[in-house]
Amino acid sequence: MSHFGRSGPPDIKDTYSLLVLNISFRTTADDLFPLFDRYGKVVDVFIPRDRRSGESRGFAFVRYKYADEAQKAVERLDGRNVDGRNIMVQFAKYGPNAERIHKGRIVEAIPKTRGRSRSRSPRPRYRDSNRERDYRRRSRSRSRGRYESDRYNDRERDYRRRSRSASPDYSRGRGRDDRRSRSVSYDSASPARRSPSPERSLTPRRTPPSSPEKGSHGERSPPSKSASPLARRTGSRSPSSRSLNED
């Protein structure tokens, strides 16, 4: 009865999809179906939901059989209060190269000026917020208060970090030194080199029975400084292999 989108899209070739935005997170396709079906023949109602949580993303797709009915529904249901929220209904596009819709009529487009529209260009109003929008797309936003809190925290941390450096000049010099140090350090990039693999001789099982707590206590993070390549070479054969062998 009310199980849309269970077997995939029915027939998009003869259906017109409407995008319903601003719907409540609790609104389901079953709730939208009767509402939209009142204005026309609805062949499918689909509400994308999260794969991990399974919650609604806040928008739905309603497929109409006829464009004129869909058009009517758009004007009729657009701005309607559903589940306590003011929904927004508009024609949906399928993909970046989706057909363009013009007042209920589907105009085959992607015109010749592909990508070069001098007249109209739906460029985003926000220029510096583009990054934020992208982030929000793959990850549903939660609450704005939290963001502010996080931002504040970051700021505080930055301030503290800056405080540490008394003289920027010194910092710069040190950075250069570090770079040079790294050059020598890269030697450790190939620790095993051509050394025979004793580990292979060992039981090809998972990580040897070594307590992580105990082990980490002894060699947590060897300081990059004061580490001879020789000394490192000898002791780097152990932590080199860890979970390479998996069953």
Place this chain on the structure above:
DNA sequence: GTTGAGCGTT
């Protein structure tokens, strides 16, 4: 239990 710009499943 929360949130709020956008374009989707086989």
